[in-house]
Amino acid sequence: MSLHGLNPSLKMRFRKSQSPLTTILQTIVLLLGLLTFMSYVNFIPEYYDKLVTKCLLQGCGIYSPAPPTTEDLLHASGLSVSSYAVLFVIIDTAFTLLFACAACLIAIKGRREPMALLGSIMLISFGATFPQLVHTASQDQQLWGYWFSCISTMGWISLFLFICLFPNGRFMPKWTIIPVIVFASVKIISEIFKDTALDHNYWPLPIVIALFVIPIGALIYSQHYRYRACLNREQRQQTKWIVYGFSASLIAFVVISLFFEPSLYDTPVAFVYLNGFLHLFLLILPLTLTFGILRKRLWDVDPVVKRTLVYFLLSACIVALYSLSIVFFGKMFHSENRFLPSLISTVVVAILFAPLKERLQRSVNRMMKGRHDDPFGMLSDLRSLLVKPLPPEEMLDTIVRFIRQSLRIPYAAIAVEVKGIDRIASSDSDGEDITENQTFRIIHRGEEVGALIVANRPGEPFTSEDLRLLDVLLGHAGPIIENFTMTSGMRLLAEDLQRSREKLVIAREEERRMIRRNLHDELAPRLAALGLNATAAEMYVRRDPEAATELLSELRQVIRSTVEDIRTLVHDMRPASLDEWGLVGAIQQRIEELTRPIRLLENEQGTTSGLNIEFRFPQHLPALPAAAEVAAYWIATESIANVARHSQATQCTVRLAMTSDEILNIEIIDNGIGIDELRIPFANGGIGISSIRERASELGGLCTIERLQTGGTRVAASIPVLTERGNPYL
Numbered sequence: 001m002s003l004h005g006l007n008p009s010l011k012m013r014f015r016k017s018q019s020p021l022t023t024i025l026q027t028i029v030l031l032l033g034l035l036t037f038m039s040y041v042n043f044i045p046e047y048y049d050k051l052v053t054k055c056l057l058q059g060c061g062i063y064s065p066a067p068p069t070t071e072d073l074l075h076a077s078g079l080s081v082s083s084y085a086v087l088f089v090i091i092d093t094a095f096t097l098l099f100a101c102a103a104c105l106i107a108i109k110g111r112r113e114p115m116a117l118l119g120s121i122m123l124i125s126f127g128a129t130f131p132q133l134v135h136t137a138s139q140d141q142q143l144w145g146y147w148f149s150c151i152s153t154m155g156w157i158s159l160f161l162f163i164c165l166f167p168n169g170r171f172m173p174k175w176t177i178i179p180v181i182v183f184a185s186v187k188i189i190s191e192i193f194k195d196t197a198l199d200h201n202y203w204p205l206p207i208v209i210a211l212f213v214i215p216i217g218a219l220i221y222s223q224h225y226r227y228r229a230c231l232n233r234e235q236r237q238q239t240k241w242i243v244y245g246f247s248a249s250l251i252a253f254v255v256i257s258l259f260f261e262p263s264l265y266d267t268p269v270a271f272v273y274l275n276g277f278l279h280l281f282l283l284i285l286p287l288t289l290t291f292g293i294l295r296k297r298l299w300d301v302d303p304v305v306k307r308t309l310v311y312f313l314l315s316a317c318i319v320a321l322y323s324l325s326i327v328f329f330g331k332m333f334h335s336e337n338r339f340l341p342s343l344i345s346t347v348v349v350a351i352l353f354a355p356l357k358e359r360l361q362r363s364v365n366r367m368m369k370g371r372h373d374d375p376f377g378m379l380s381d382l383r384s385l386l387v388k389p390l391p392p393e394e395m396l397d398t399i400v401r402f403i404r405q406s407l408r409i410p411y412a413a414i415a416v417e418v419k420g421i422d423r424i425a426s427s428d429s430d431g432e433d434i435t436e437n438q439t440f441r442i443i444h445r446g447e448e449v450g451a452l453i454v455a456n457r458p459g460e461p462f463t464s465e466d467l468r469l470l471d472v473l474l475g476h477a478g479p480i481i482e483n484f485t486m487t488s489g490m491r492l493l494a495e496d497l498q499r500s501r502e503k504l505v506i507a508r509e510e511e512r513r514m515i516r517r518n519l520h521d522e523l524a525p526r527l528a529a530l531g532l533n534a535t536a537a538e539m540y541v542r543r544d545p546e547a548a549t550e551l552l553s554e555l556r557q558v559i560r561s562t563v564e565d566i567r568t569l570v571h572d573m574r575p576a577s578l579d580e581w582g583l584v585g586a587i588q589q590r591i592e593e594l595t596r597p598i599r600l601l602e603n604e605q606g607t608t609s610g611l612n613i614e615f616r617f618p619q620h621l622p623a624l625p626a627a628a629e630v631a632a633y634w635i636a637t638e639s640i641a642n643v644a645r646h647s648q649a650t651q652c653t654v655r656l657a658m659t660s661d662e663i664l665n666i667e668i669i670d671n672g673i674g675i676d677e678l679r680i681p682f683a684n685g686g687i688g689i690s691s692i693r694e695r696a697s698e699l700g701g702l703c704t705i706e707r708l709q710t711g712g713t714r715v716a717a718s719i720p721v722l723t724e725r726g727n728p729y730l
Contacts, residue, residue, distance in 0.1 A: 025117035043137035051085035066271035092131035099127025102286030125155025245288025252281030392484040411455035444478030647672025
């Protein structure tokens with residue numbers, strides 16, 4: 001957690017709630033830094049004297065910074081014993097000073113962050129005890145030797161704790177605390193019982209190796225697990241810096257330590273260079289630790305890792321090539337003079353340097369940034385993937401995955417539009433959190449068929465090579481996306497068709513249920529009553545003719561009522577006027593029925609302010625499907641009835657037209673008070689405004705009802721139909 005993003009009030013509140021652990025760590029950092037600094041400075045002259053008088057010429061065992069040498073070899077190299085000792089003092093003190101500066105900077109900037117304070121303790125301990133200065137100078141002083149040995153132990157323990165806890169301060173997974181506790185216990189017991197059987201320095205070598213290898217393995221697994229499963233994007237960048245620093249320092253330490261062999265060198269100056277290079281590479285640790293803790297939003301480590309890999313591999317290849325060339329040409333010429341083999345080896349290295357560097361650069365670039373430098377190879381691989389018989393969905397997944405892996409980007413997705421709705425059709429991610437992305441249009445046949453959504457590589461925007469490669473890949477993705485869109489559209493249409501069929505079946509069954517209910521509940525009892533009345537009349541014909549006549553009269557009334565109910569039922573299913581007069585005639589008949597009472601009232605009152613309905617229709621209306629005729633009839637007649645009953649209009653225009661062979665338009669316009677001021681109830685036998693819309697939508701049409709700015713209401717419906725020309729069965 002960092003305080004830089006908090007406002008002042010929250011910062012103050014955070015300071016007030018500082019945890020006891022933070023206070024303890026602050027105290028340890030302060031006391032450890034002061035005591036170590038004072039004792040270290042005090043031992044610098046002692047270290048110089050030990051080097052001059054004993055260590056450089058006679059040796060000090062494991063505390064010597066270099067193997068023993070002679071004054072003649074030093075004079076041959078242009079050095080004296082004192083100047084030789086000064087070089088080692090400068091290397092050690094500069095190393096410790098830089099570690100201390102990094103520790104102070106981290107402790108000051110992150111003084112309220114436990115991980116920063118733990119990192120400071122680690123840097124102070126290692127910076128002071130890794131060089132030979134304090135160990136050589138305190139060799140004859142048991143108390144100070146024990147003090148610096150304890151600091152070294154603290155450095156190792158804080159190192160393991162820091163790697164296990166960074167950056168969120170929790171053990172992940174929780175079992176990783178066990179090897180850390182075991183390692184810390186062994187180190188502490190070894191310090192307490194130094195030079196005894198409990199001191200791990202006297203244990204068998206395999207056990208000592210296991211003591212370090214097992215915790216290091218647990219640390220590596222912990223960082224891998226934490227990076228993949230528990231950290232966000234910012235914490236992953238911090239972790240990359242720390243892992244890079246420790247890895248580079250460890251590799252440099254192992255490689256350079258292999259060259260500390262006296263038989264390889266004729267001059268003692270070589271050990272000055274080796275010590276200098278060793279300490280220089282180890283300075284990567286405090287530098288990356290500072291970046292990881294304090295500069296977590298400024299720089300990304302991936303470009304640094306890429307360049308480090310290039311130059312490390314290049315250096316290793318050059319050294320190996322030069323060494324093998326020396327050995328090979330030396331044996332070939334069988335000469336004691338090394339000039340000729342060296343010259344030939346130098347020429348070979350110079351010739352191979354450029355292509356070797358280029359090949360290594362290309363390999364590392366592909367590992368870090370993808371194969372943008374090999375578009376033909378990528379297209380060949382893509383073609384081999386696309387020729388497989390895959391469904392459109394899997395083919396789209398394949399090309400998205402190919403784009404992400406080829407460019408080494410954390411996220412890629414393709415969005416398409418299906419039936420007017422944008423959606424992600426396919427996506428592929430490496431699991432990292434995505435904060436920013438870019439969108440590229442996918443054009444095919446001059447039309448935009450979709451969009452590619454990609455995230456930049458961490459800390460690196462897309463280069464011109466990346467953009468050119470994306471353009472080529474998107475050109476090949478266009479047909480696939482078009483195929484996917486067509487397939488998805490057809491699938492959705494099939495689903496809509498299936499739902500429409502289900503609705504038709506449900507509507508048919510509901511209609512059958514309604515007919516059955518009407519027949520069973522109304523007509524059946526009446527027909528049964530007719531039978532009973534006929535039987536009773538038959539019984540009274542001779543015995544009581546007057547009663548029989550009365551029964552037959554009642555029977556006639558029941559028959560008329562039953563016939564009227566049957567006509568109403570049939571009319572609700574399909575108006576008989578449609579079969580007799582057609583759509584135009586049926587609408588005209590309905591208009592006549594509605595306007596006849598109005599004209600009679602005008603004649604009696606001598607006024608002309610009633611409703612005038614004008615019906616406009618084409619001279620030649622093609623034959624229409626029965627469903628379209630019924631829907632158009634009900635929409636027109638119910639709208640006209642609403643105008644007559646509720647609108648207070650004096651003029652109404654009804655238009656019926658075929659704008660094409662497949663669209664029937666019905667329009668009703670009046671000059672009444674407008675629909676916003678109406679409260680239109682459901683008329684007896686009517687279908688209501690909502691049902692007007694349903695009549696149109698059932699056939700795939702549209703219906704709009706709106707208030708006009710000049711006053712009045714407009715009802716407009718468009719119904720898709722198939723004429724005789726479009727449907728041979730009409």
